[in-house]
Amino acid sequence: MKRFVNALIATLIIGFFVSSAWAQTLNFAGHYPEEHPSTKLLRKAAAEVEKQTEGRVKLKIFPADQLGDYTLLFQDIMRGSVDMGQVNLPSEYDIRLESYSIPYIVKDYADIPKVFAYDSNFSQINKKILAEKNIEFFGFNVIGLIGLGSKIEPKEPFNPSVKKEVLIRVPPLKVYQLTAKSMNYRTTTVNWADIYSAMQTGVVDGWIGGTPDVNYLTFKDVQKYYIAYNNFVECNAFLMGKDVYARLGDDGPIIRDIFKATAAASFQMAQDQDNFYMKKMEEAGLKVIRPSADQAKTLSDYIHKNIWPKLYELYGKEIFDGLLKDLGEK
Numbered sequence: 001m002k003r004f005v006n007a008l009i010a011t012l013i014i015g016f017f018v019s020s021a022w023a024q025t026l027n028f029a030g031h032y033p034e035e036h037p038s039t040k041l042l043r044k045a046a047a048e049v050e051k052q053t054e055g056r057v058k059l060k061i062f063p064a065d066q067l068g069d070y071t072l073l074f075q076d077i078m079r080g081s082v083d084m085g086q087v088n089l090p091s092e093y094d095i096r097l098e099s100y101s102i103p104y105i106v107k108d109y110a111d112i113p114k115v116f117a118y119d120s121n122f123s124q125i126n127k128k129i130l131a132e133k134n135i136e137f138f139g140f141n142v143i144g145l146i147g148l149g150s151k152i153e154p155k156e157p158f159n160p161s162v163k164k165e166v167l168i169r170v171p172p173l174k175v176y177q178l179t180a181k182s183m184n185y186r187t188t189t190v191n192w193a194d195i196y197s198a199m200q201t202g203v204v205d206g207w208i209g210g211t212p213d214v215n216y217l218t219f220k221d222v223q224k225y226y227i228a229y230n231n232f233v234e235c236n237a238f239l240m241g242k243d244v245y246a247r248l249g250d251d252g253p254i255i256r257d258i259f260k261a262t263a264a265a266s267f268q269m270a271q272d273q274d275n276f277y278m279k280k281m282e283e284a285g286l287k288v289i290r291p292s293a294d295q296a297k298t299l300s301d302y303i304h305k306n307i308w309p310k311l312y313e314l315y316g317k318e319i320f321d322g323l324l325k326d327l328g329e330k
Contacts, residue, residue, distance in 0.1 A: 225287050
């Protein structure tokens with residue numbers, strides 16, 4: 001009997017160490033607060049990872065930049081000190097990683113899957129760039145499309161040849177400055193933290209660089225108009241260190257495919273969120289100005305023709321050729 005009990009204990013101990021050796025908990029760095037829809041998507045993905053790997057892999061989510069800002073996270077994922085993350089791609093390591101900021105990379109929500117799907121030319125170029133940094137790319141997480149908030153209604157907002165007679169704050173990025181000026185806005189730069197007071201005191205009339213939720217939650221009291229240009233995309237990417245991916249063996253592709261699906265789900269989430277907050281703006285008394293399909297195409301075509309060639313040197317012509325193929329324009 002004693003021999004049997006000892007053998008049973010030994011078996012249980014061996015089983016414990018074997019199962020512990022196979023079970024892995026990966027740290028996942030999230031960007032948004034716990035209540036944000038994007039974090040809720042992460043929670044669903046984490047549950048799916050545990051289910052599909054039969055408990056061999058678990059994700060521990062750290063939302064709200066708890067593990068550091070995006071530049072530090074990118075570096076930590078490269079080095080393997082953080083396993084995975086939802087990360088804004090930093091141009092400090094390669095200017096091409098900023099290419100999601102290309103103006104009119106999409107003109108509307110229907111274009112998002114064409115450009116940001118995992119298998120698109122644009123995504124595969126980014127995957128190749130990230131592989132050079134020792135990082136696996138699992139897909140783009142789209143948050144929303146960007147518009148312009150203003151105290152003054154711009155003149156013919158969707159006609160690039162008409163002077164808008166509005167002074168707007170633009171981010172200190174060449175792509176924003178070129179785009180705003182080409183659309184006939186007067187521009188200046190103001191620190192992000194000072195935009196509200198600058199609009200309040202008349203230093204600027206408006207600003208560009210935010211999705212509808214930011215315009216509503218932060219600026220609804222100082223602006224009267226929101227123009228849904230949809231000329232830039234707010235997004236980040238799901239990333240994993242290559243060494244971590246290799247260590248996971250057959251579970252690596254399982255996790256990759258779960259996040260590919262999570263990224264694809266973000267496309268509809270982005271549209272739903274944008275529409276929700278544009279409706280909230282209207283309920284708060286703001287005028288939301290949306291382009292017709294023809295107006296959106298006219299502006300997109302104009303920017304592709306007049307601004308994109310000026311950015312070839314910045315991002316490389318390969319990216320633009322890939323984008324045109326994704327959009328069916330080449």
